[in-house]
Amino acid sequence: MTGYREYHRRSVEQPQEFWAEKAALIDWHRPFEQVLDASRKPFAAWFRGGLTNLCHNAVDRHLPERAQQAALVWESTEVERSRSYSYAELHREVQRMAAILQRHGVQQGDRVLIYMPMIPEAVFGMLACARIGAIHSVVFGGFAAVSLATRIDDAAPKLILSSDAGSRAGRVVPYKPLLDEAIARAAHKPEKVLMVDRGLHAFEPVAGRDLDHAAESAAVGDSQVPCVWVDSTHPSYILYTSGTTGRPKGVQRDTGGYAVALATSMRDIFCGRPGGTYFCSSDIGWVVGHSYIVYGPLIHGMTTVLYEGTPVRPDAGILWRLAERHRAQVMFSSPTAVRVLKKFDASFMRDRDLSSLERLFLAGEPLDEPTASWISEMLGKPVVDNYWQTETGWPILSIAAGVEALPPKAGSPGVAMPGYRVSVLDELSGEPVPAGHKGVLAIDWPLPPGCMQTVWGDDQRFIDTYWSNFASRQAYSTFDWGVADEQGYVTILGRTDDVINVAGHRLGTREIEESISSHPAVAEVAVVGAADEVKGQQAMAFVVARDASRTADAQAREDLQREIMQTVQTQLGAVARPARVLFVSMLPKTRSGKLLRRSIQALCEQRPTGDLTTLEDPAALDQIRKALADQA
Ligand code: PRX
DSSP states (O other), X not given: OHHHHHHHHHHHHSHHHHHHHHGGGSOOSBOOSEEEEOTTTTOOEEXXXXXXXXXXXXXXXXXXXXXXXXXXXXXXXXXXXXXXXXXHHHHHHHHHHHHHHHHTTOOTTXXXXXXXXXXXXXXXXXXXXXXXXXXXXXXXXXXXXXXXXXXXXXXXXXXXXXXXXXXXXXXXXXXXXXXXXXXXXXXXXXXXXXXEOOXXXXXXXXXXXXXXXXXXXXXXXXXXXXXXOEETTSOOEEEEEOOSSSSOEEEEEOSHHHHHHHHHHXXXXXXXXXXXXXXXXXXXXXXXXXXXIIIHHHHTTOEEEEEESOTTSSOTTHHHHHHHHTTEEXXXXXXXXXXXXXXXXXXXXXXXXXXXXXXXXXXXXXXXXXXXXXXXXXXXXXXXXXXXXXXXXXXXXXXXXXXXXXXXXXTOOXXXXXXXXXXXXXXXXXXXXOTTOEEEEEEESSOOTTSOOEETTOHHHHHHHHSOSOSXXXXXXXXXXXXXXXXXXXXXXXXXXXXXXXXXXXXEHHHHHHHHHTSTTEEEEEEXXXXXXXXXXXEEEEEEESSGGGGSSHHHHHHHHHHHHHHHHHHTOGGGOOSEEEEOSOXXXXXXXXXXXXXXXXXXXTOOOOOOTTXXXXXXXXXXXXXXXXXX
């Protein structure tokens, strides 16, 4: 194991040398003066003084060699269209989008919120921001008005790029009404809204505010917009993610460190070949889409596939047909997508020529062994688990097959990736626990390049949230339980906080609770994640109604249930809607009034509730039991 061991040892013991070498994988307009600025721990500033640009590294840099190579391939099974853009065409489109942004006053450091379906203009928008030093904040299209409004207020975008509608499983999902409602709710008002009209859902533009993308595009023509060289530490984007509180955190990413980390991961982890095709079926609204649909593959000179559609439409063979059509070398998906496919007849995967495919990467949630071996056997290819977070931007744990193809270990995403000083710590003291013992997975300072710089606009929250969880040690908490073996393989055992993971989508139970509480009939609510065979987890809501008559009979309960689900759907989005809403007349709490979410979760999963000495009233747990039994 010397290859990997030595590689990782060097990355953490001599980070300056290690990352200085890796920095050569990207272009610098001006070399950096310092690899790591350690003057403001726990912050870490990578490649300070260096001038670079993400868009240059993703697009322009490849023009001499790859102008005619496909850069972006768009496939939509929703609107039955596909389109390919060469690097030269991508360069043109991105400049056009950048020219539109500039024409409407967007400058370096300004925020641009992108609320878009999976269409090429979303990618042009991201790259155009990077090109001119504007900071993008992509909001997942599955989020609704309240989620969107919170993010508009936090990021305070000068301009919003959006579209009339997306489409999900053949059904048009209008975006514009949600966007208008979100802007009406938000205290911050964007000056302009740039609308890509797909002709899916008619809308009335707001005079003086809404711009038509097609008209703007025609007006700017084939403009040339040079890349703005920004400091390596200049923020490239903000991406919101859920945590313990109801208020999502804006994960802020830098420019140079991110580019270097992605370039490193493309070679050492994903083993991508420049000129090859990378097909990641995630969404640009999530971190996986940022890193491995847009920036990673393009920085590495690959062709990236942007897929608008589900894994089962028109049939469960679609992902593999696309992989075949585009000769995918690397694929990236989620365990849930594979579990969904598993329910279909295996014939959909046969008779596909997947000879180009080398590996399938899966991430975002725990990968169970049966799912991993099923898909690996079906494909006849290695399946590689990888564990990371919005905060880190690229894998913390995996197998770096580009360095040494260590054998995978069932149930574990793998070993520490370069630069990550991973340890498993006692939850309170912060002392490392021995191999084989459960603790909190933590990362010692410094987080490697590419990881979050801070919480947007709130340095203190970055310190308080991530670096202040252990008494004896200032380490970054992943908020995941883990257990390491003697060889350094870590197994992830779920979150330590109130974050749940539904089909690989990270959701905060507090946000869902706040939304449910806004329903006038709700007195109290607890939301927990309960194990689900396909989606990993599902959200279960236990509600105490203000007025007993609202839950008096089956019809009344059903009506209220529907209203509550609808409330969450219209406020936060369908992605956050609980799978079940059950009624109780009290919730289990400690004597000091703290909700015992873990006990509720245990009951949902038919596990023992553990220590209940602090429980205020045992009858509350009986109510949960009864509610569960009644719905079964
Ligand atoms: O709990 C871990 C789980 O997803 C969380 C991060 O979610 P998100 O910020 O959306 O980033 C996803 C990036 C892939 C983690 O804290 N998680 C992610 N990957 C895995 C995982 N749990 C187990 N195994 C994984 N491979």
